[in-house]
Amino acid sequence: MKFKIQISLIIVLFLLNVSSYIWTFFDSFALQNKEVYGIISIFNDFIFVVCFLAGLRGLKRAKFNSSILFLSIPLIYTLFLILNFR
Secondary structure (H helix, E strand, O other), X not given: OOHHHHHHHHHXXXXXXXXXXXXXXXXXXOOOOHHHHHHHOXXXXXXXXXXXXXXXXXXXXXXXXXXXXXXXXXXXXXHXXXXXXX
């Protein structure tokens, strides 16, 4: 991919990660199975923070593909939560 496309994709993924983290943070997110979501939401912080730090580490080393991969993982996790608890 071209450099500008990779950088713009990383910025968009970063913004989507922040918005999806805020959206899944609230208790009103889980409309179905609130008790199960309470257990699964423990992993929210871990997944978002670790993948974000790994993405930043990839950016620091100019490994854009790995940054894109690590920034995509929380969005896949959010999609999983949406499909199962919304």
